[in-house]
Amino acid sequence: TLHIARPEKGKTLADFQNIYNSIAEKMKSESAYDDGTGYGPVLVRLSWHSSATYDKNDNSGGSYGGTFRFKKEASDVLSKGLENATKFLDPIHSEYPWLSHGDLYTLGGVTALQELGGPKTPWRPGRVDTGPETVPAHGRLPIPEGNASYVRNYYDRFGFNDQEVVALLGAHILGKTHLKNSGYDGPWDDDTNIFSNEFFGNLLERKWTLEKNAASNMQYNAKGGIMMLPTDYALVQDPKYLKYVKKYADDQDAFFSDFRDIYVKLLERGISFDDSIEPLVFKTLKEQLK
Ligand code: HEM
Numbered sequence: 001t002l003h004i005a006r007p008e009k010g011k012t013l014a015d016f017q018n019i020y021n022s023i024a025e026k027m028k029s030e031s032a033y034d035d036g037t038g039y040g041p042v043l044v045r046l047s048w049h050s051s052a053t054y055d056k057n058d059n060s061g062g063s064y065g066g067t068f069r070f071k072k073e074a075s076d077v078l079s080k081g082l083e084n085a086t087k088f089l090d091p092i093h094s095e096y097p098w099l100s101h102g103d104l105y106t107l108g109g110v111t112a113l114q115e116l117g118g119p120k121t122p123w124r125p126g127r128v129d130t131g132p133e134t135v136p137a138h139g140r141l142p143i144p145e146g147n148a149s150y151v152r153n154y155y156d157r158f159g160f161n162d163q164e165v166v167a168l169l170g171a172h173i174l175g176k177t178h179l180k181n182s183g184y185d186g187p188w189d190d191d192t193n194i195f196s197n198e199f200f201g202n203l204l205e206r207k208w209t210l211e212k213n214a215a216s217n218m219q220y221n222a223k224g225g226i227m228m229l230p231t232d233y234a235l236v237q238d239p240k241y242l243k244y245v246k247k248y249a250d251d252q253d254a255f256f257s258d259f260r261d262i263y264v265k266l267l268e269r270g271i272s273f274d275d276s277i278e279p280l281v282f283k284t285l286k287e288q289l290k
Pocket residue numbers: 037041042044045048080081142143144145151168169171172174175176177178179180181182183184229231263
């Protein structure tokens with residue numbers, strides 16, 4: 001499968017900054033969502049799920065075709081809860097019908113990440129919507145019950161190495177798990193909408209207890225209401241992953257720049273962009289106030 005980026009005709013940084021601002025303003029005005037977590041985390045999760053179908057073996061799946069817009073893909077039980085994110089973005093698509101869904105879902109994640117205090121993340125337009133026949137079969141998303149070898153093998157399909165996997169999973173500092181979505185529960189601390197390297201410090205410093213939750217799933221819990229999925233905890237069970245967990249716990253700048261790099265790599269995986277076109281870097285709302 002070939003995915004050639006074709007940027008929307010005649011659109012400039014200013015046009016995409018307008019979309020960024022529409023998403024960011026809507027996030028601000030709907031900050032009460034999910035008990036005050038806001039839409040940021042679920043928008044980041046949507047950008048991940050819309051890219052998580054990628055398979056390096058035939059270059060299929062990934063963010064290019066915007067196929068998450070089809071029920072056939074969005075109905076995957078492992079994507080439960082993401083209908084909140086696509087419903088949030090529907091009016092943005094109506095306001096900017098020229099933007100492809102692949103660009104919309106990835107731009108939504110980049111906007112959310114930056115508005116939650118995450119790194120400045122370059123973004124390139126040009127994903128072109130593909131039809132329902134291109135929706136990959138279910139079964140390409142990861143399950144939360146996996147151990148370290150499961151996680152390593154899963155990301156091998158993207159061609160991501162151990163360092164990239166650990167950095168990428170640092171996204172789980174954002175948002176929550178919900179019993180009604182995934183059958184996992186927590187965290188119950190309040191600042192789940194600020195991007196930082198704390199995921200790694202929590203993994204290393206807290207005393208973790210493996211417990212059965214209200215949905216009879218096993219998860220790791222620590223005092224103070226923090227929790228980890230089995231796939232999160234795998235990062236400290238495996239010595240090769242543990243090395244990077246320690247690196248990122250000690251060095252927030254290294255985490256921010258490594259997360260930015262692998263997040264961009266994830267969102268662009270499988271797409272051929274014209275290298276003469278500069279990636280776009282958006283201003284945050286705060287940066288535009290002055
Ligand atoms: C081993 C791979 C992964 C597994 C098994 C996994 C699993 C999960 C699960 C079970 C949830 C809870 C969903 C719910 O109950 O609402 C979740 C939420 C989330 N995931 Fe992941 N995830 C993985 C990788 C990623 C990656 C690579 C990213 C982003 C780069 C990401 C971003 C998020 C975010 C931001 C949330 C919070 C969403 C919210 O608050 O509604 N995850 N993930």
